[in-house]
Amino acid sequence: MAVRKIYRKLFSCSVEDDVASSPALQEPLKKMLLRLVSSYRYAGEHVDMDVAKLEAAELSEAIREKRLHGDEVARIISTRSKPQLRATFQQYKDDQGTDIVEDISSSHCDGSGGGGKQLAGMLRSAVLCLTSPEKHFAEVIRYSILGLGTYEDMLTRVIVSRAEVDLEQVKEEYRASYGSAVSLDVAGDTSFGYRDMLLALLGGQE
Incomplete structure (x- = not known):
């Protein structure tokens, strides 16, 4: 939020607008970045384990089917609080026996065009920044x-x-x-x- 505020002050436009209009960004990477820079997260410590279990399963399915560009992945990564994401990723590891960061790295051939590999790299960085900076x-x-x-x-x-x-x-x-x-x-x-x-x-x- 602070970065977005200073960005607008420095450049007289929003970071969301610049991401959306950037010719250097390909889909689906652009869509995911736009979701991330415009998101609002719950800042508290409350964790809902039922939600963590459900969304761990949704992420597993998306990774297995190489659909990292799907709306559910974008929603989970861009809106959930950091404690909730940590619980979800731990549940994913408990269920799958592998770390979600490793699985994202190997799931970039998603049929979504030239931005698929970039999207996987960005998602990997986002997961680490949010949970293990x-x-x-x-x-x-x-x-x-x-x-x-x-x-x-x-x-x-x-x-x-x-x-x-x-x-x-x-x-x-x-x-x-x-x-x-x-x-x-x-x-x-x-x-x-x-x-x-x-x-x-x-x-x-x-």
């Missing part, structure tokens, strides 16, 4: 420093934006996933004042 941001840091060169904008955005939020959890998740410390990998892939600034935000080398 530290995993998502650990992945983003890893991606930004892999290979030749550094995606500096991406790396800077994550470290600066999470520094006062959950950076310690992101660092722990990074070490658990990749067997290395964020600070060591960042130090090895950056240089000079830029490196020093990032390391200061990370709390020095581990």
